[in-house]
Amino acid sequence: MNQQPIVQFKHTTKIIGRKTIVNDLNFDVLAGEVFGFLGPNGAGKTTTIRMMVGLIKISRGDILINGHSIASQFEQAIRHVGGIVENPDLYKYLTGYQNLKHYARMDSGISKKRINEIVEHVGLKESIHNKVSSYSLGMRQRLGIAQALLHRPSLLILDEPTNGLDPAGIRKLRNNLKELAHQEGVAVFVSSHLLSEMQLMCDKIAVLQKGKLVSIENVQAFISKDSISRVYLEVEASQTELTKMLIADLNKTAIAGNGPNELWIQMNKDEVPELNKLLLDNGIRVLSIHVQERTLEDKFLEMMGEEK
Numbered sequence: 193m194n195q196q197p198i199v200q201f202k203h204t205t206k207i208i209g210r211k212t213i214v215n216d217l218n219f220d221v222l223a224g225e226v227f228g229f230l231g232p233n234g235a236g237k238t239t240t241i242r243m244m245v246g247l248i249k250i251s252r253g254d255i256l257i258n259g260h261s262i263a264s265q266f267e268q269a270i271r272h273v274g275g276i277v278e279n280p281d282l283y284k285y286l287t288g289y290q291n292l293k294h295y296a297r298m299d300s301g302i303s304k305k306r307i308n309e310i311v312e313h314v315g316l317k318e319s320i321h322n323k324v325s326s327y328s329l330g331m332r333q334r335l336g337i338a339q340a341l342l343h344r345p346s347l348l349i350l351d352e353p354t355n356g357l358d359p360a361g362i363r364k365l366r367n368n369l370k371e372l373a374h375q376e377g378v379a380v381f382v383s384s385h386l387l388s389e390m391q392l393m394c395d396k397i398a399v400l401q402k403g404k405l406v407s408i409e410n411v412q413a414f415i416s417k418d419s420i421s422r423v424y425l426e427v428e429a430s431q432t433e434l435t436k437m438l439i440a441d442l443n444k445t446a447i448a449g450n451g452p453n454e455l456w457i458q459m460n461k462d463e464v465p466e467l468n469k470l471l472l473d474n475g476i477r478v479l480s481i482h483v484q485e486r487t488l489e490d491k492f493l494e495m496m497g498e499e500k
């Protein structure tokens with residue numbers, strides 16, 4: 193997979209009045225990756241996206257798309273972008289197909305064949321000749337994506353794409369976006385507060401806080417970095433007995449769980465072999481040992497707490 197940079201943030205800054213809303217962003221979004229853009233409310237995500245698509249001016253620095261500057265070569269830069277930033281822009285009294293045809297007319301390079309191909313790709317073949325007013329939210333979302341993809345952009349930008357979709361719709365959209373990135377090499381830039389979904393969908397995660405980039409990492413590395421997990425034990429030993437041993441050797445405390453033999457310990461996953469050895473060396477019978485996997489949500493909330 194060609195991992196060339198599609199988007200390059202270069203000291204990107206937005207100042208409104210006296211407030212720096214987006215502060216000196218410097219990072220790349222690569223071809224073929226689903227890139228998750230996270231941050232708490234008011235972090236500056238929408239402002240960043242609005243700068244990416246030219247809805248607002250960049251105050252300082254620039255954003256390059258396929259090497260073209262949004263600030264000084266807007267036409268060339270935006271040609272490579274497909275995006276749904278606010279709600280998809282659709283004519284409800286027209287059919288899905290008429291919407292796509294209308295949009296294609298604006299770009300004479302789009303053929304009928306391409307329209308049919310994209311309709312198939314987003315799974316709207318059955319209903320493409322029905323009026324958009326009869327579409328469900330998920331179908332409208334997919335039509336919006338079809339519209340954004342018609343001109344074969346190298347970058348697709350989506351702000352809260354799963355809003356209002358049911359679980360089946362979310363899964364379809366997720367698979368669709370992954371396929372688009374991994375098989376067709378499109379850079380997919382997604383902003384969402386749905387962290388469980390972002391964990392499943394994204395290859396990389398960038399976190400914005402108070403306008404600054406505070407982390408950028410592959411999703412699994414981000415989740416497991418410096419992470420403390422809960423290790424659940426079912427052992428033939430009392431809480432006091434176990435804690436005494438743990439404090440002496442690992443400087444940890446055991447906390448009582450639900451069942452009679454159940455205890456849990458907060459520790460790094462890397463320390464589990466040591467714990468295992470300690471239990472064995474002390475002749476304690478272990479019925480089960482289980483590390484609770486951390487999620488993107490755990491990591492994100494922990495990070496936001498720390499930053500505060």
Ligand SMILES: Nc1ncnc2c1ncn2[C@@H]1O[C@H](COP(=O)(O)OP(=O)(O)OP(=O)(O)O)[C@@H](O)[C@H]1O
Nearest residue numbers: 208211213231232233234235236237238239240385
């Ligand atoms: N036109 C504006 N004038 C003044 N302040 C603004 C303007 N636009 C955005 N802001 C402020 O900039 C900050 C960032 O807003 P932005 O909408 O980019 O955040 P966000 O990360 O998208 O948040 P959310 O997750 O709530 O959508 C907020 O404090 C917001 O009030």
